[in-house]
Each structure stands twice: as structure tokens, then as C-alpha cells.
Amino acid sequence: MTHQILLSFIRLPLLLRTFLIAISLITFFGIIVHVIEPESFPTIFDGIWWAIITASTVGYGDYVPHSVLGKIAGMLLLVTSAGFLSSFFIVLATTAAARQNDHLEGKMKYKGQGHFIIVGWNERSREVIYSLINDQKSVSIALIDETLKENPLPYNNVHFVQGSPSHDEALMRANIQSALKVIITADPTKAELQADMNTIITLLAVKGLNPHVETIVEILTTEQIANANRAGADEIIQTNTLSSFIMLQSLASQDIVTSFLDLLYQLTEKKLVFIDASHEQLEQEFMDISVRLTQEGRLLLGVKRGGATILNPPHPFTIEKHDQLIIIK
Known part of the structure; x- marks a missing residue:
């Protein structure tokens, strides 16, 4: 039985073991000095108080042993408990510094819930993080x-x-398992095809651990879009296609590109959102809903129906079930 208790004690963390030894010795000498000099230390609490103050080398002097045995107990207390108490604080500081380093170096587990996971460090992920922090x-x-x-x-x-x-x-x-969304960016240090393959492998790993988490992935090559869909991507961002579009438009007119970029910035600032059509809006005309939203200070741009995005739909256009309204708040 004693052997099992000793093994259990040895398996405890070093910080906890040091603390238990120090507090046990302090308590022991606090009781001993009370037994030796009950007139100087009327209660066990007074003895423990004296032991703590003595072991920490503070020495207030409110309780002092006068007998030879009491002074010997104080000497033994300083020789044993003071060392363990100092060791406890040293281990505590070392553990705190180690945990801080582990946190900074990315070795600690995140314990929060409902968070965003961003994969890959590059200029795109940097801007996404800055925007998320500023907006929320x-x-x-x-x-x-x-x-x-x-x-x-x-x-x-x-x-x-x-x-x-x-x-x-x-x-x-x-x-x-507790993430709200996962954003997977393409690795800029790899070739486009290799970067897309790594993105899809990461997507498969994410969906394997949490099939229900919403995923947004960056795909560089058109050929890998189908594979990203098969892997379970909820949203696919084709950055090369967007860049090619802007470059192509700049060949026609620089003003078009400038206006397009200004429009994107304004949409970001004014919060472009997708809102599910309410029950009251079903079977209503797009124009009627647009007028009411405009009076509320919101601009209705179009409707997302299934996989299609319909901007400024032709009149008449009726809102159906599962439609999403594209609105600038």
C-alpha cells in the first residue's frame, strides 16, 4: 500500500510534488513548535504561520521560539523547508515561462469554441485576420x-x-471539432498544381475530422475545382481567375479596373451579406422587396438560387423557397 502511494506521488508533476513536500514540512514544523512551546505559539495556526514566515525568510518576528528545542526546530525548518519552498517558486516560474514559449511557438492546444481556423501564412491570410479582428x-x-x-x-x-x-x-x-469555419489558402511557395493538391489533401483531413464545418478554399488551377468540390469544399475562391479578369479589363480601360476595385472596397465597408428569404418574402416580387429594403437603408443587389447568382433579375421575378437575398447593409 505504501509502495503504491509512493509510486503515485512520484508520477505527480514536479511542481505539485515540490509544493506538497514544502507545505507538508511547514505544517509539520508548525505543529512541532506549538507542542514544544505552547506559551509562545498558543495555537497550531500560530505555529504554521511562524513556519511559513520563517521558511520564506521574511521573518516578521511576531512569533519567536525561546527554548533550545524550539530554536533547533527553527534551524531544521530553514535547512529543509526553505529549500523546497524556493524550489517551488523556481519551478513555478520555469513552468510559466515554458508554457509561454510553447504558446508562442504554436505547441499549445486551442481550447476555445466557435472560432475560425486559417490555414497558411501569407499576405492573403494576413489581410483576412486583420479584417476579422477589426470587424469582430x-x-x-x-x-x-x-x-x-x-x-x-x-x-x-x-x-x-x-x-x-x-x-x-x-x-x-x-x-x-469545435471550429465554426475553416479557410484554406494556397501555399505561395509551391507550384500551382502542387499547391492545389496540398489544399485538397488538407480539405480532406478537415472534413474527415469535422464533416459539418464550413470550409472556404483557395484553388489556383481550374482543373482542380472539381476535385475540391468532391472533397467537400463549401466555397471555392479562384484567385487566378479573379486576377486574370482584372488584368483583362485593364487592357480595355484603366478606369474600369479602378472603378471595380473601388466598388469592392465599398462593398467590404458596407457589409455585403447573404440573407435567407423570410417566410413573408416568399412568392413576392423582387422589385417590391427591393423598394421596401431601400426604404430601410439596405440595397438589394440580387438573389442566390442554388448554385446560381442572379444580379438585378428581370421583371417579373418571384422569390422562391431557399433563395438568398444579396444585400448591402
């Missing part, structure tokens, strides 16, 4: 990247996970 002060973000050595944005609401996003261990440390 309470948002929590877990950033997964295997190339970084420490958190590039050590904010309170940005948790860094160092590791490969296609490995279960890294995704588990990002608490993928």
Missing part, C-alpha cells in the same frame, strides 16, 4: 502553418498552431 473584436482565430517558428500576430485572439495542416495532430491542436 470578439472573434477567435487559430492560425495553422508549418513554416513559421512562432506566432506572427501575438494578439490575445490569435492562437498559433505550428505543424502541417494536413496532419490530424495539428488540426486537433487547433480544435477542429
Whole structure:
């Protein structure tokens, strides 16, 4: 029985073991000095108080042993308990520093819920994180990247996970089971096809651990769009297609590109949102709903129906079940 207790004690963390030894010795000598000099230490609490003050080398002097045995007990207390108490604070400081380093270096597990997971560190993910923090002060973000050595944005609401996003261990440390959305960006250090393949592998790993989490993926090559859909992507962003469109329009007129970019900035500032059509809006005309929303200070741009986005639909156009209204708030 004693052997099992000793083994259980040895298995405890070093910080807890040091604390238990120190507090046990302090309590022991507090009781001993009360027994030796009950007139100087009327209660056990007074003895323990004296032991704590003595072991911590503060020495208030409100309780002092006068007998030889009492002074010997004080000497033994200083020789034994003071060392363990100092060791406890040293281990405590070392543990706190180690945990801080582990947190900065992406080795700690994220324990929050309802957060965003962003895969890959690049200019796109940087802008996404900045925008999320500015728009939603309470948002929590877990950033997964295997190339970084420490958190590039050590904010309170940005948790860094160092590791490969296609490995279960890294995704588990990002608490993928409780994530709200996952954004997977393309790796700019790899060729486009290789980057897309890594993105799809990461997507498969994400969906394997949490099939219900909403995923937004960046695909560079048109050929891999179908594979991304098969892997379960909820939204696919074709950055090369968008870039090619802007470049093509710039050949026709620089003013068109400038106006287009200004429009994108304004849409970002004014919150472009997709809202499910309410029960009252079903079977109503698009123009009638547009007039009412305009009076409320909201602009109705179009309707998302299934996989199709219909901007400024021709009149008459009736709102159906499962339609989403595209609105600028």
C-alpha cells in the first residue's frame, strides 16, 4: 500500500510534488513548535504561520521560539523547508515561462469554441485576420502553418498552431471539432498544381475530422475545382481567375479596373451579406422587396438560387423557397 502511494506521488508533476513536500514540512514544523512551546505559539495556526514566515525568510518576528528545542526546530525548518519552498517558486516560474514559449511557438492546444481556423501564412491570410479582428473584436482565430517558428500576430485572439495542416495532430491542436469555419489558402511557395493538391489533401483531413464545418478554399488551377468540390469544399475562391479578369479589363480601360476595385472596397465597408428569404418574402416580387429594403437603408443587389447568382433579375421575378437575398447593409 505504501509502495503504491509512493509510486503515485512520484508520477505527480514536479511542481505539485515540490509544493506538497514544502507545505507538508511547514505544517509539520508548525505543529512541532506549538507542542514544544505552547506559551509562545498558543495555537497550531500560530505555529504554521511562524513556519511559513520563517521558511520564506521574511521573518516578521511576531512569533519567536525561546527554548533550545524550539530554536533547533527553527534551524531544521530553514535547512529543509526553505529549500523546497524556493524550489517551488523556481519551478513555478520555469513552468510559466515554458508554457509561454510553447504558446508562442504554436505547441499549445486551442481550447476555445466557435472560432475560425486559417490555414497558411501569407499576405492573403494576413489581410483576412486583420479584417476579422477589426470587424469582430470578439472573434477567435487559430492560425495553422508549418513554416513559421512562432506566432506572427501575438494578439490575445490569435492562437498559433505550428505543424502541417494536413496532419490530424495539428488540426486537433487547433480544435477542429469545435471550429465554426475553416479557410484554406494556397501555399505561395509551391507550384500551382502542387499547391492545389496540398489544399485538397488538407480539405480532406478537415472534413474527415469535422464533416459539418464550413470550409472556404483557395484553388489556383481550374482543373482542380472539381476535385475540391468532391472533397467537400463549401466555397471555392479562384484567385487566378479573379486576377486574370482584372488584368483583362485593364487592357480595355484603366478606369474600369479602378472603378471595380473601388466598388469592392465599398462593398467590404458596407457589409455585403447573404440573407435567407423570410417566410413573408416568399412568392413576392423582387422589385417590391427591393423598394421596401431601400426604404430601410439596405440595397438589394440580387438573389442566390442554388448554385446560381442572379444580379438585378428581370421583371417579373418571384422569390422562391431557399433563395438568398444579396444585400448591402
